[in-house]
Amino acid sequence: MAVQAVAVVVIRLLVILLLAGSTALHAAVLPQDRADLLYHSYQGGGVSIDGPALMLRKKAGQSVSLSAYHYVDTVSGASIDVQATASAYTETRRETRLGVDYLSGNSIISLNYAQSDENDYNAKSVSFGIAHDTFGGMTTLSLEAGLGDDTVGRNGDDSFREQVKRSNYKVGLTQVISSRWIAALNMQVDLDQGFLNNPYRSVRYIDSADPRGFAWQAEVYPNSRNTFALSLVNKWYLPYRAALSLNLRHYQDSWDIRAFDTELEYVHPLTERWILEAKLRWYSQSQAEFYRDxxxxxxxQNFMARDKELSEFNNLTVGLGASYQLSRWSFWPTARPELNLQWDHIRFNYKNFRNVTITQTATGQEPLYRLDANVLRAFFSLYF
Structure with missing residues (x-):
């Protein structure tokens, strides 16, 4: 009930800020016009995910900013779950987002729509938010509410069709503490209702009649999940144009998962054109109450899961990045082109999820699963 109460508070604050925005004295600022062309790649655990993305943001007059985003994922290979019970596959996911930001005094009102389509999963969502500057721009309060409607299918079974209803609520407070220190406190609540498990995934149980020593049956999840996340972001601007960030985040949900992660990031300008960045992130979580390997x-049990993302695990991310500001174009001198490259290496260590593809061991004594993944993002940005 506490999670739902937070959602009600966020909605009420949204209405209050919407009314307050029309009487603002200090003007906020719309996002800068820009275009981004991105290539992304994920390689790890037998799965390959890659594809392009395109984002465009452009002002329409002095008070409106429009944005559009299109993203394509091609997924191929077989994760450890698929290797155990099925065969490799290939599928494509396409996602489109449209948004509009409206500037009213010292408030920015945002409306966004998103839709993603796969051959067995379709999702639509809409969100409404407002960011309100006060105390001369030293403090910003942001609020957002969103609704989602998903349709879950299953390849090879045209009769299978399930629904998921989602709602989320966010509130954030950003404070300029000094000329070199900015801090933000953010809270998010998600309420999900419907078919929440993967229709292809199975759990295993002891079966002495099976030569392997175990057999499989379909997962069964609760039809609701409430989540709560609280994060603290700190950014320090150093004398030589460098910056240091420290992010802390706590997560908990109604499935008894508790998680904590911390991220440290450092940005260092080498020259007027080159900027380097490095980050280190640690994440740890407990298992869901109905999870067992x-x-x-x-x-x-009434509810049974063997999804490794619901198990107890941790991961460590090491990331490096570089950006290079290109020379301005003679035919468009006001535009500022930029190249960016970012690479992350992630190591996942699962504490109670075992690698069942290794068969020369006793049932339940297989080695614990470990996964190394690499994430690459290369993009060209144009600010104008």
Missing amino acids: LFDFASQ
Whole structure:
């Protein structure tokens, strides 16, 4: 009930800020016009995900900024879950987002729509938010509410069709503490209702009649999930144009998962054109209350899961990045082109999820699964 109460408070604050925005004395600023062309790639755990993305943001007059975003994912390979119970596959996901920001005094009102389509999953969402500057721009309060409607299918079974209803609420407070220190406190609540598990994933249970020593049955999840996240962001601007960021985040949900992560990032300008950045992130979580790697018998519980993302695990991310400001174009001198390259290496260590593809061991004694992944993002940005 506490999570729903937070959602009600956010909605009420949205209305209050919407009314206050029309009487502002200090003007906020719309986002800068820009275009971005991105290539992204994920390689790890037997899965390859890659594709392009295009984003465009442009002002329409002095008070309106429009944005559009299109993203394509091609997924191929087989994760450890798929290797255990099925075969490799290839699929494509396309996502489109449209948004409009309206400037009213010292408030920016935002409306966004998103839609993603796969051959077995379709999702639509809409969100409304407002960011309000006060105390001469030293303090910013932001609020957002969103609704989503997903349709879940299953390849090879045209009769399978399930729904998921989603709602999320965000509130954030950003404060300029000094000329070199900015801090932000953000809170998010998500309420999900419907078919929340993967229709292809299975759990395993002990079965002495099976030569492997275990058998499989479909996962069963609760039909609701409430989540709460609280994060603290600190940014320090150093004398030589460098910057240091420290982010702390706590997460908990109604499935009894508790998580904490911390991220340290450093940005260092080498020259007027070159900027380097490095980051280190640690994440750790507990398991869901209905998760087990190996159940004692079939249908042991009302809810049963073996998704490794619901197990107890941690991961460590090491990231490096570089950006280079290109020379301005003679035919468009007001535009500022820029190249960016970012690479992350992530190591996942699962504490109670075992690699069942290794068969020369006793049931339940397989080695714990470990995953190394590389994420690459290369993009060209144009500010104008």
